[in-house]
Amino acid sequence: MEAKTKPLLVVSLLLLAANCVHGESHVPCVFIFGDSLSDNGNNNNLPTYAKSNYRPYGINFPNGPTGRFTNGLTTIDFTTQLLGFEKFIPPFANTSGSDILKGANYASGAAGILFESGKHMGENIHLGAQLINHRVIYSRIAMRLGGSEKAEQYLNKCLYYMNIGSNDYINNYFLPNFYPASRIYTPLQFANLLIDQYSGHIQMVLWGTQSLREVGARKMVIVGLGLMGCTPNAFGRYKTNGTCFEGLNDAAFMFNNKLNSLVDQLNTNFSADSKFIFINSTAGSLDSSLGFTVVDAPCCPSGENGQCIPNETPCQNSTAYVFWDEFHTTQAVNRYTAIGLYNNIKFLFQA
Template sequence: MAKRIFELVCAAVLLVAGVFSSAAEDEMSVKVLYVFGDSLVDVGNNDDLPKEAPKANYPYGMDLPGKPTGRFTNGYNLADIVAQRLGFEMSPQAYRSMWWFERDDVRRCNIGANYASGGSGILDTTGQADKVLTMRTQIQYFKRDTDNMKCYYPVHKKNHLAESLFLLSAGGNDLSAFNGSMGDAPTYVEKMATTYVEHIQALYNLGARMVGILDMPPVGCTPGIRANMSNGECNEGVNSLAKGFNNLLRVNLAKATVTNMKGLKYSIASNYNILTDMIENPFIAGFKEVQKACCGGGRFKAERMCSHADTTACTDNHDDYLFWDMLHGTQATYERGVVAFFYGDTPKYAEPINFSTLVKKKVSVVAPKIQMVADE
């Protein structure tokens, strides 16, 4: 049987070498970025929430200058890397940490905002709604801003929102919160997918027309799950639920755009396929360790969360690791992943279009094909 080889390393080498032109020099339609979701894209909102909310304290953020940034990784997270590919310095600021004049800048259409909250989910019951910002709460914050939005001439509010990218990441925490039987799982997963589309509909009703969605990764292969498996392998039962959710999301959203969201342009990035390929072909993807966490404690360094008592960060090159902690990837993982769903073939790494097409991004060089090939 032919062995599949992931060619993402080629794109990563080109990225490091600077062959891609700077995103800031390219033409694009994205004016600002709005971010919603969980710890994969939270840049510090949880720092301003009750102490029970998940916190990304040191050594999280140790590869960025200064104090911990509230990002659940060693450096920049997915929201940052997406923003950088669009030509911004990093993700827009965490909404909860904004001063009043910065929130006014959001309402004047000058800047975007990051509303994401680590530990939150699609469902209101995920993550203890009184301790994190649920997806519904995040959208309510955004609605409050749009209700008071007054763009300066010649910018029009409707056009401003239509030319903004809405980045969403959710689902993993909802799946972790499921405590029913496997017989109840299909109904639960269907509720997740249905509710997610309702959230997207709410953003559409507020003016969103360009949406980038990060689907659920193979959570059954995270170090935290492996640590609980006697053989240390992936939990394929958990992965099957993740795949089921991803499939339902695609089907439901495709139907909804036809019936209720005319003019919505979207791309669903396949975190699932990208990370699966990296795990199956670590050397080709540029990693030395794809099972064990870099930061944490216990088996697979994943029985205790990074930054908790009796945990340490690895002293190796952090870029050699796929996972930073029991759940989250390293900055290097996110950099490679973003290249894949921006420029990779559809529908393998993004569908129905990739992110580059979604934002009408014109690159000055031909991006390499990122796909699976067979090694006979």
């Protein structure tokens, strides 16, 4: 089957109203794997500096700081709203009871595809451990629904979302003082290593010897890396005088090309009722015509690790800023990104 490769488009807010759904959700559940771009509280109780359960994070979120690395909602939060969910998908750390039938968010700040990525900041839940956590949820769903067969039938209808890999570069390969990867691997070799690991995790997501499709997953969205060299942290770390650091961006393009090819392979190797979609996060732009006039500075005062300094006062107009801290985008940007994401995956749910 031909791979579905979709650029991540930025569209107007009018489409948000047009696409917003009410009543039943398009899918019964969503399972989210990733890093701080999707984390909604899994790192809160871990011994790590990579956590955001304090102000000014969450100042625009209804319940205040939750562990989301932005001022309000994340991209996947907005996306699940567009999919028709009235409540946010809960973090794995807080799932209980019937919550699991709506899905789980396993994402962890600073986590990577590789075990060691981001560990200089403390503990995180790397992709392999997130998949182990998904095993736990799968078992609980099977118990609730009356067996593995019914669980698989249920999961056939659910959405799997993966957005991970940035920390393998930002908090591994491009931190030679902490990690030896750049002295061991060329950029090409490192990208191949990541894709090999990623492929194995995807195909052995649950029971090790069974493929992803055989345990129920049919709809998977795999998000590529963004322009890592265009963050405020990259501007400062690599002294680029406000221009993007092309070393990180080149790594993102290389990784994304290989990830796109992996998605092609998955669509070829699995049956026609399985759909793997690659989302290209380096496509499109956020410019002043959309109201984003500050692209090279964070809205919140940030510390040495690039995160918001606790209880410091952020900028007055966050909707003009692309970045909330030195790595993570604002709620306003996340809203636009989610609209583009939804428009590129909604065909999965249409008869």
